[in-house]
Amino acid sequence: MAFSADAAAFQVQERLKALYHLVHKIEEERVRSEHNLNNITKAHEKINQEEKVSLYYQHKLKSLYTAAVSDAAQEEELIRTALQKVSEIRAIRNERRIQARNAGNKETIRRGALMKMLHNSAQTLPLFVSKLGEKPPPLCGAIPAEPTYVAKVGDMVAALVKSADEEENWILAEVVQFNPATNKYEVDDIDEQKDRHVLSRRRVVPLPLMKVNPETDSNALFDKGSVVMALYPQTTCFYKAIVNQLPASATDEYEVLFEDASYAAGYSPPLPVAQRYVISIKEKKGKSQS
Structure with missing residues (x-):
C-alpha cells in the first residue's frame, strides 16, 4: 500500500506511541515476574532449611510456579507485539524509500556510508524467536525460500x-x-x-528475512564445513566460502574461509560475515575471486 509523506509520518508516529506504551507494560510485567521468582527462591530456601517438602509448600510452590508461567506468557506476548510494531515501522519507511526511488529521487551513497548501512541492516535483521515446538520458517537463517517464493519489492x-x-x-x-x-x-x-x-x-x-538465535534454533544455521556463498567484507559481492565457525549468540557472525587462490592453502584467513549475508551456494562456471 502506498503512503504519502504525511500519511507515512502519521502511521510511524502512531506505532511509536504504541511501542512506547508497550515498553512500559513490558517493564511492569518484568517487575511482577521478578517478584514471583523471588518468592519461589525463598520457598526453596525454606524447604532446604527444613529438609523436607511439606504439603503446605507443595501447594505454595505449585501456585507460585503457575503464576510465574502466566507472567512469562504475558511478558512474551507484549514483547512479540512490540516487535511487530517495530516491523511495521520498518515496512512503512521502506515503502516510502521505494516510492522515492521510483519517483527518481535516488541518493548517492558514499562507499563508507554504504558499508555501514549494510552492517546495520544485518545487525537489525529481525530475530526469530520460536515458540515451544515451532520450527524456523523459510528465509530464517540457513532455511532456504520455498521453490515458489517471489522476493518482494525492496528486498x-x-x-x-x-x-x-x-x-x-x-x-x-x-x-x-x-x-x-x-x-x-x-x-x-x-x-x-x-x-x-x-x-x-x-x-x-x-537473502534471509530473519536471523537465528543459535541458543534455541541452532538447526537453522549452516553446519561447520558447509560450502556457502558469503558477502566478502567491505564489498558488495558474494564468493564461495566454507563455514569455519558458527555464531555462538544472536549477535555473533559466522566465521568463513573464502576460496582464494592468492593464499597457499587456497582459502583466505577466517573472516566474519553476518547471518544475513551467508546463503546456499549456487555453482557457476568461471567463478573466481580477485
Whole structure:
C-alpha cells in the first residue's frame, strides 16, 4: 500500500506511541515476574532449611510456579507485539524509500556510508524467536525460500550478473519488480543503483528475512564445513566460502574461509560475515575471486 509523506509520518508516529506504551507494560510485567521468582527462591530456601517438602509448600510452590508461567506468557506476548510494531515501522519507511526511488529521487551513497548501512541492516535483521515446538520458517537463517517464493519489492537478494567483460559475479542487489509473465526480476545493484538488471529467477537468491538465535534454533544455521556463498567484507559481492565457525549468540557472525587462490592453502584467513549475508551456494562456471 502506498503512503504519502504525511500519511507515512502519521502511521510511524502512531506505532511509536504504541511501542512506547508497550515498553512500559513490558517493564511492569518484568517487575511482577521478578517478584514471583523471588518468592519461589525463598520457598526453596525454606524447604532446604527444613529438609523436607511439606504439603503446605507443595501447594505454595505449585501456585507460585503457575503464576510465574502466566507472567512469562504475558511478558512474551507484549514483547512479540512490540516487535511487530517495530516491523511495521520498518515496512512503512521502506515503502516510502521505494516510492522515492521510483519517483527518481535516488541518493548517492558514499562507499563508507554504504558499508555501514549494510552492517546495520544485518545487525537489525529481525530475530526469530520460536515458540515451544515451532520450527524456523523459510528465509530464517540457513532455511532456504520455498521453490515458489517471489522476493518482494525492496528486498535484498544475491543476483548473478554479467560485467562489461562478460564475467559473471554474484552481487548484492535490491528487487525493483518481478514480472510473472516473463518469470523475471528487475534488480538494482546495491553498489551502483544506476545499474539495473533483468534476470531469471534462477539467477536471484533471496537473502534471509530473519536471523537465528543459535541458543534455541541452532538447526537453522549452516553446519561447520558447509560450502556457502558469503558477502566478502567491505564489498558488495558474494564468493564461495566454507563455514569455519558458527555464531555462538544472536549477535555473533559466522566465521568463513573464502576460496582464494592468492593464499597457499587456497582459502583466505577466517573472516566474519553476518547471518544475513551467508546463503546456499549456487555453482557457476568461471567463478573466481580477485
